[in-house]
Amino acid sequence: AINLTLCDTNGGKLVSEVNAIVGKVVAHFPATPVGVHCHNDSGLGVAVSLAGIESGAALVQGTMNGVGERNGNANLTTIIPNLILKMGKELNCADHLNKLRDLSLFVDEMANRASDNSAPFVGTSAFAHKGGVHADAAAKVKHSYEHIEPELVGNRTRVLVSDMSGRSSVMMKAKEIGVDLDARSPELKDFLAELKELEFRGYGYEAADASFKLLLNRFLKGKKDDFELIGYRVMVGHQSALKRTVSEATVQVKIGDEIHHTVAEASGPVGALDDALRKAIAPVFPEIMEVELIDFKVRILESQHGADAIIRVQIESTDGHEIWGTVGASDNIIEATWEALVDSVEYKILLESEKT
Structure with missing residues (x-):
């Protein structure tokens, strides 16, 4: 046989069982490469696949983003970086590991699936930091909260701004989106208070970098609306x-x-x-005709208020080169939508002005 692949078809095996089974098969067929094909029914698709490799398997099967029947197959976007970065295995795709996140997003786009923000290595939240102390520690000693350099898999560090944010979080976020802030500026304290007030009113900036940058420019730099x-x-x-x-x-x-x-x-x-x-x-501003709305999310806050509840609208837009998020909040869904739409086109105008 070219290879002998062991299939955990119902996804029920535990790590210890796969270790023992693969070890015995490898020992019995020393001249034949052994592979593993695992499913995720027990939530262990990646773990048992890596266990198989540790026990002597030379081939591991899976799917991009774990797409598959029932609970999915073993997720290659998690297996591949673990094999290369954690286990020191030689893979033909190692030279292209920094394109892994792009490939993951492309597969989801072609399959018309929403990407998993919490996916290890490639998810938007994989290297995101929110709490003030947490974000501050990550800035000082990155490996305290990041197990690898995000760029190795095509990802990046993200700082999420919320009512938990302190001065250090805002400073990091501002740096991330290209806004220079003076940590000693008295306006920064006022901005933090304004930010907390806006979040209390329903605005959320974790997925709205564009709205946050516009807010910074308006509040700290006195930028006028276009x-x-x-x-x-x-x-x-x-x-x-x-x-x-x-x-x-x-x-x-x-x-x-x-x-x-x-x-x-x-x-x-x-x-x-x-x-x-x-x-x-x-x-x-003819450049705004390049903007395309690619996602529109509505979240009802404090649903106990029924039809009078505050509504948060988050919009994701693109000009074919960059993708950005904006947010609006109101007890009127049209007003919340208007705010997010205005921020979207204002951000595109800002992008064009920064080029000149």
């Missing part, structure tokens, strides 16, 4: 004869001394509002 809202209106109507629901949005903004008044129609209110906003400001 356009001024005069007003907007959204209407939703059902056309029975055509059996469809249509939304219409009207947006009126002031850019410099000029007032731009536009109307747009779409199947839903978010699309209509987005189109109307773009039409209003594109004549002055």
Whole structure:
């Protein structure tokens, strides 16, 4: 045989059992390469796969991101870096390990799956730091909270800003997104108080780096908005004869001394509002037409208040080169959406201004 692969088809074996089984098979067939094919039904797909290698197996099978029937197959995005970085094994793909996160995201995109933010090595949260003391310690001694250098697998350190954040967390986050802050600045204390107040009102910046950077620029640098809202209106109507629901949005903004008044129609209110906003400001800021909304999340906070609960809207946007997140919060879902949309296009305008 070219190889002899042992399959834990129902995913029920424990690490000790796989160690013993693989060890016996390797000893009995010393001239034949032995492999393992494991499933994740017991939550041990990666662990038993690595145990098989430790016991003498030379081949390990799995799938990218653990995609597979039932609870999935052994996850190669976890197995591969463990084999290379922790176990010192030679793999043909070792030279491309820094592309592992990109490959993971690509597979999820092609499969139309939401990426697992908590995935080891490649997840967005794999090297994220939130609490003030935690983030401060990570900044001083990275390996105290990061078991490898994130860049080895194409990931990076992320600092999450929340009501747990202290001065050090904000300083680290500002540095991460390219904003220089003076730790001794009296404005920084006021900014921290403002940040906590905003989070109390429902805003969350853990997945909204763009909104956070805009907030920093407005609060600490006095940056003015690129356009001024005069007003907007959204209407939703059902056309029975055509059996469809249509939304219409009207947006009126002031850019410099000029007032731009536009109307747009779409199947839903978010699309209509987005189109109307773009039409209003594109004549002055044409770069915003490159922006595409790629994710839209709504979270109801304090649901015990029912229809009057605060709603947080998080939007993910891209211009084909960068991806950024923005946030809005209100007891009105349209207002929360408007805030997130405005931050999205404001951030694109900021990106363009930083190029010049």
